[in-house]
Amino acid sequence: MDLRFTDEDIAFRRELREFFAANLPEALRRKLEQGGKAEKHELVAWTRILNARGWATPHWPVEWGGTGWSPVQQMIFRDELQQFPAPEPLSFGVSMVAPVIFTFGSEAQKKRFLPRIANLDDWWCQGFSEPGAGSDLASLKTTARRDGDFYIVNGQKTWTTLAQYADWIFVLARTDPSAKKQKGISFLLIDMTTPGVTRRPIQLIDGSVEVNEIFFDDVRVPVENLVGEENKGWDYAKFLLANERNGQARVGLSKARLNRIRQLAAAAPGGGAPMRDNAAFRRKLAWLEIEARALEMTVLRVVCSESDEHGQPNPLSSILKLRGSELQQATTELLMDVVGSFALVDVAEAQPAPPDVEWAHGAAATYFNLRKLSIYGGANEIQRSIIAKSILGL
Amino acid sequence: MNFDLSEEQRLLRDNVERLLAKTYDFETRRKIAAGPEGFSRAAWARYADMGLLGLPFAEEDGGFGGGPVETMLVMECFGRALPLEPYFATAILSGALLRRAAAAELRATLVPLIGEGKLLLAFAHYEAQSRYLLHSIATTARREGDAYRIDGEKCLVLGGAEADKFLISARLSGATHSRDGIGLFLVDSSTPGLSRRSYRTQDGERAAALSFAALSVPASALICDDAAGAIDAAFDEALAALCAEAVGAMDEALKLTVDYLKTRVQFRVPLGSFQALQHRAADIYVALEQARSMTLFAVMGLSESDPHRRRTAALAAKARINESALFVGEQAVQLHGGIGMTMEYKLGHLFKRLTTIRRLFADTDHCLDQLAESESLLAAP
Ligand SMILES: Cc1cc2nc3c(=O)[nH]c(=O)nc-3n(C[C@H](O)[C@H](O)[C@H](O)COP(=O)(O)OP(=O)(O)OC[C@H]3O[C@@H](n4cnc5c(N)ncnc54)[C@H](O)[C@@H]3O)c2cc1C
Numbered sequence: 004m005d006l007r008f009t010d011e012d013i014a015f016r017r018e019l020r021e022f023f024a025a026n027l028p029e030a031l032r033r034k035l036e037q038g039g040k041a042e043k044h045e046l047v048a049w050t051r052i053l054n055a056r057g058w059a060t061p062h063w064p065v066e067w068g069g070t071g072w073s074p075v076q077q078m079i080f081r082d083e084l085q086q087f088p089a090p091e092p093l094s095f096g097v098s099m100v101a102p103v104i105f106t107f108g109s110e111a112q113k114k115r116f117l118p119r120i121a122n123l124d125d126w127w128c129q130g131f132s133e134p135g136a137g138s139d140l141a142s143l144k145t146t147a148r149r150d151g152d153f154y155i156v157n158g159q160k161t162w163t164t165l166a167q168y169a170d171w172i173f174v175l176a177r178t179d180p181s182a183k184k185q186k187g188i189s190f191l192l193i194d195m196t197t198p199g200v201t202r203r204p205i206q207l208i209d210g211s212v213e214v215n216e217i218f219f220d221d222v223r224v225p226v227e228n229l230v231g232e233e234n235k236g237w238d239y240a241k242f243l244l245a246n247e248r249n250g251q252a253r254v255g256l257s258k259a260r261l262n263r264i265r266q267l268a269a270a271a272p273g274g275g276a277p278m279r280d281n282a283a284f285r286r287k288l289a290w291l292e293i294e295a296r297a298l299e300m301t302v303l304r305v306v307c308s309e310s311d312e313h314g315q316p317n318p319l320s321s322i323l324k325l326r327g328s329e330l331q332q333a334t335t336e337l338l339m340d341v342v343g344s345f346a347l348v349d350v351a352e353a354q355p356a357p358p359d360v361e362w363a364h365g366a367a368a369t370y371f372n373l374r375k376l377s378i379y380g381g382a383n384e385i386q387r388s389i390i391a392k393s394i395l396g397l
Numbered sequence: 398m399n400f401d402l403s404e405e406q407r408l409l410r411d412n413v414e415r416l417l418a419k420t421y422d423f424e425t426r427r428k429i430a431a432g433p434e435g436f437s438r439a440a441w442a443r444y445a446d447m448g449l450l451g452l453p454f455a456e457e458d459g460g461f462g463g464g465p466v467e468t469m470l471v472m473e474c475f476g477r478a479l480p481l482e483p484y485f486a487t488a489i490l491s492g493a494l495l496r497r498a499a500a501a502e503l504r505a506t507l508v509p510l511i512g513e514g515k516l517l518l519a520f521a522h523y524e525a526q527s528r529y530l531l532h533s534i535a536t537t538a539r540r541e542g543d544a545y546r547i548d549g550e551k552c553l554v555l556g557g558a559e560a561d562k563f564l565i566s567a568r569l570s571g572a573t574h575s576r577d578g579i580g581l582f583l584v585d586s587s588t589p590g591l592s593r594r595s596y597r598t599q600d601g602e603r604a605a606a607l608s609f610a611a612l613s614v615p616a617s618a619l620i621c622d623d624a625a626g627a628i629d630a631a632f633d634e635a636l637a638a639l640c641a642e643a644v645g646a647m648d649e650a651l652k653l654t655v656d657y658l659k660t661r662v663q664f665r666v667p668l669g670s671f672q673a674l675q676h677r678a679a680d681i682y683v684a685l686e687q688a689r690s691m692t693l694f695a696v697m698g699l700s701e702s703d704p705h706r707r708r709t710a711a712l713a714a715k716a717r718i719n720e721s722a723l724f725v726g727e728q729a730v731q732l733h734g735g736i737g738m739t740m741e742y743k744l745g746h747l748f749k750r751l752t753t754i755r756r757l758f759a760d761t762d763h764c765l766d767q768l769a770e771s772e773s774l775l776a777a778p
Contacts, residue, residue: 300690
């Protein structure tokens with residue numbers, strides 16, 4: 004057992020920071036720090052900077068543009084991106100669909116899609132959930148009927164994140180209507196410009212338009228866009244969801260938010276003295292800092308055991324989504340505490356923001372927005388059931 | 398960064414686990430607890446044979462050169478079985494003090510004795526007014542010719558009931574809470590002027606209250622005249638060890654709880670088929686694993702050269718362990734129903750030990766207040 008980062012790890016961190024500082028526009032960094040999101044053009048530009056440096060897809064196989072970093076280095080990379088903060092490459096592409104393609108896809112699919120994903124030439128979105136299929140995803144109803152060299156897709160997807168920007172969508176659709184539930188589902192790649200695809204934006208409680216409904220109306224999808232085997236899509240989806248869960252700890256984001264809270268507390272009015280001097284607030288902040296360290300250690304335990312290649316995924320990984328989402332949510336609550344009633348101003352409606360509330364900008368929106376974390380990617384209740392069943396054997 | 402155990406570490410853990418499984422099941426523990434001393438000399442001799450008593454000491458002092466990881470492994474095993482011998486008091490807490498405060502010649506005489514199981518030590522430090530402040534010492538030591546005269550009272554001296562010798566902290570100078578002027582004395586328990594009142598603690602272990610009335614000790618009994626740094630470091634090690642013990646106890650409590658949920662039938666089904674209980678069990682698991690992670694964090698912190706960073710890591714871990722211990726202990730009892738309430742069943746004893754650990758040396762509020770005073774825990778990479 005050796006519980007230390009190596010000197011190379013520490014030097015690596017420094018190298019990353021220096022690169023981010025030299026290459027990420029400061030205005031974008033500030034925006035992210037305040038809870039804002041990167042615009043499409045900003046994310047595209049940043050992804051291309053990373054890609055040019057060879058860093059857009061560290062976890063991919065080296066032949067397809069992976070860096071060959073150790074798992075700990077990959078963890079450090081995510082941590083530094085999140086803490087800086089710099090935008091993370093679009094997960095729907097690099098972390099969700101790409102691993103499915105390079106693991107189960109055809110050579111032609113790999114050649115066609117992977118380089119464009121890495122460079123964010125194609126913006127991908129995830130078409131899994133439907134109005135009637137949420138936690139019980141396998142009850143999905145969207146169909147894909149084979150017709151010569153095409154599938155004819157009909158149905159509706161919902162909660163599709165950032166589909167307003169998307170060029171492509173990966174979809175679970177039923178190819179064998181007679182098969183039971185998990186069987187008979189296939190994994191399709193669909194060009195969003197295909198006739199019959201329409202989108203309707205949905206506004207979320209933070210005021211943002213982040214998700215969409217997608218309607219498929221006799222959409223013709225070439226058979227070559229089927230990934231892997233027909234009717235095996237559920238296996239690929241499970242593989243994808245497990246990857247999705249792993250990336251959800253996002254300790255770096257929590258750390259960055261806690262650091263911001265610490266800064267704000269030095270000036271935030273706390274009734275006679277800054278919030279920094281409020282004993283109850285200080286205990287809460289200290290507690291969340293501990294929680295961040297605890298989760299970080301758990302991430303390291305998972306990451307290091309992955310490198311063992313014992314085969315079995317570490318069961319601890321199910322904690323990452325659960326605690327990662329809870330911690331992030333707790334940090335947004337504390338951010339609300341620190342800005343106090345200034346959080347009440349709806350800054351989106353009051354542009355430019357009144358100067359006395361400018362510093363509180365983003366607190367409420369972030370708080371409302373991040374309630375999603377315990378709902379998507381397998382709701383936290385579902386995660387608890389997974390832990391109880393697969394780890395505890397209940 | 399590597400969490401895998403080395404071959405020797407695995408062997409150590411397996412040996413301790415096997416020893417306790419063979420010689421220290423719950424029934425045996427009950428008998429030992431009811432015995433005259435409340436712990437087992439035979440068990441102590443077995444720890445000596447296995448090299449556990451000398452484990453935390455350097456080889457040049459006559460020990461076995463174990464580090465914080467080895468201690469963590471042993472303490473986790475102890476947490477599962479809850480043996481009653483004063484291992485923590487002698488080998489861990491007093492041991493850490495000796496390593497840091499005693500001169501080489503003294504270590505050379507004491508460490509082999511400890512290692513062979515011939516010397517029980519306890520650290521008489523805590524005082525009624527101290528609460529969780531490590532340097533709050535009202536006991537005084539005044540030089541009188543070639544002797545020191547010690548006056549004062551110590552309470553909750555862990556392992557104090559059976560200790561052959563005490564390490565006593567006493568003030569050579571300075572105000573009660575001052576960091577400066579704390580001396581450390583090594584005193585035989587039979588010295589006139591030292592009176593001891595022993596009692597059992599809630600977890601079934603033993604402690605003592607000591608009072609010193611004109612206790613006269615030779616000047617050579619003063620082993621360190623500025624002990625604050627050594628005391629801090631010793632408590633950091635002790636906290637990490639306690640965290641590991643708590644992880645062992647929580648692990649065992651979860652295991653018992655899951656077994657119970659699988660076997661206890663009500664409403665014609667095993668309790669474990671109810672989702673409310675499944676989710677509670679999942680939360681217990683999460684609390685346990687986060688505690689385990691923070692124990693590793695504390696162990697990692699012990700290798701920090703900066704004492705402040707080391708302290709911060711230990712307190713952060715202790716806070717997390719305290720809260721996990723509360724949740725795991727209480728919920729494990731709850732999920733057991735009535736059986737969780739009885740002295741005849743192991744779970745209640747795990748709960749009592751966890752409850753004790755929560756109150757030892759630093760409660761959660763104390764940890765949080767200390768952390769809030771210092772540089773952010775997130776400041777380092
Ligand atoms: C902001 C946002 C973005 C999203 N982005 C995408 C996306 O890009 N692509 C995509 O495909 N999907 C996306 N989703 C959908 C997300 O995956 C689903 O919301 C999620 O699977 C939950 O489904 P549901 O909303 O239908 O809730 P339901 O399944 O109806 O659940 C409601 C509540 O009941 C609980 N519950 C459900 N079943 C059980 C059970 N068996 N036991 C105990 N409790 C249970 C849930 O935990 C939850 O608390 C997104 C969702 C949100 C909120």
